[in-house]
Amino acid sequence: MKLIGGFGSPFVRRVAASLNLLGLDWEHEAVAVFDNPDAVRKHNPLVRVPTVVLDDGEPLVESYAILDALDEIAGDTKRLIPASGAARRKVMQLTAVATGSMDKAVWAYYEYRFHPAEKVHEPWVEHNEAQVLGGLGYLDGIAKAAGKGWLAGTDRISQADVSATVALGFANRARPNLGASEKFPNLAAFAARCEAMDEFSSVKP
Numbered sequence: 001m002k003l004i005g006g007f008g009s010p011f012v013r014r015v016a017a018s019l020n021l022l023g024l025d026w027e028h029e030a031v032a033v034f035d036n037p038d039a040v041r042k043h044n045p046l047v048r049v050p051t052v053v054l055d056d057g058e059p060l061v062e063s064y065a066i067l068d069a070l071d072e073i074a075g076d077t078k079r080l081i082p083a084s085g086a087a088r089r090k091v092m093q094l095t096a097v098a099t100g101s102m103d104k105a106v107w108a109y110y111e112y113r114f115h116p117a118e119k120v121h122e123p124w125v126e127h128n129e130a131q132v133l134g135g136l137g138y139l140d141g142i143a144k145a146a147g148k149g150w151l152a153g154t155d156r157i158s159q160a161d162v163s164a165t166v167a168l169g170f171a172n173r174a175r176p177n178l179g180a181s182e183k184f185p186n187l188a189a190f191a192a193r194c195e196a197m198d199e200f201s202s203v204k205p
Contacts, residue, residue, distance in 0.1 A: 004029045004040060005049025008205040010102040010170035011063040012050040017162050018067055020199035022074040026052075064099070067159060080159040091152045094142060094160035098167040101135030104128040105167075109174040129178060132171055139164045140184035151190070165194040173205065 003019065003026055005012035019026045031039045037047045043059040044051040052060040052070075060066045071079035081095070082088040108128040111120055142151050143164075152160045168191045171180045181188035194200055 001026045001055055002029055002053045003027070004031050004043065004051040004053065006030045006032060006205070007203050008173075009049055010106075010166045011099075013170075013203055013205065014099075014159075014163050014166045015050045015052065015063050015066055015070075016203040017166065017200050018070060018080055018159065020202065021080060021157060021162065022070055022078050024070065024074060080157070080162065082154070082158075087152070087154065091154070091158045091160045094139065094151055095163045097135045097138055098160065098163035101132050101139075101167045102163075102170055104131040104135070105171045105174045108132065129175060132175065133178060133180070133183070136168060136171060136180055136184050136187060139167070140187040143184075143190040144186040146190070157194075161190075161194060165191040165200065169195065169205075 001019075001024065003012065003016055007013045007016060007030070016026075016028070029039070031049065033040050033047060033049050040049060040051055041047045043053055044061045046061060048061065050063055050066060052066050054060065060069050067080070071081055076083060081091050105128070108125050111125050111128075139151070146153070150157055150161050151164055152158050154160075164187065168180060168184070168187055171178060
């Protein structure tokens with residue numbers, strides 16, 4: 001299968017790390033969607049990354065749906081989100097907080113990237129940055145409680161761990177002014193442990 005999109009996108013990167021952790025064979029097409037939209041459009045009408053193209057040509061779009069499909073492909077013994085019950089809800093909740101933090105960091109970053117300086121709306125940036133800090137602060141508390149374990153209390157790495165790690169890394173790159181790692185040392189220590197794994201280090205931006 002093929003993963004389309006650059007690892008600078010946290011949503012692409014979480015899919016890439018998940019592919020590695022699931023032990024699936026994949027290749028990477030590092031398309032910059034703003035520079036080459038047609039390369040994405042032929043697989044995804046939204047012209048968004050990540051997009052995954054399966055070996056039979058079937059496209060998968062939107063990272064949450066892609067990850068659900070990849071869990072199914074990999075099978076129950078490898079899946080990163082439990083199939084049902086309280087364990088699934090816990091992983092999904094933490095993953096949602098992490099991806100929400102990613103989203104808000106993207107919105108804050110894009111305000112400067114796509115608007116001239118005189119059009120930047122600082123209150124909007126501050127609103128989004130506050131939400132980034134809220135999400136990462138929550139995950140910091142979870143990381144503190146988890147100690148040396150996984151965030152959702154699972155016996156092996158889950159999507160909550162993947163997405164939290166990627167969210168912190170993206171916040172540090174896109175909004176370095178927030179000082180996220182300094183504010184949230186428990187999450188930073190947890191993310192450093194994950195980032196040291198080959199599955200993450202091989203897909204750094």
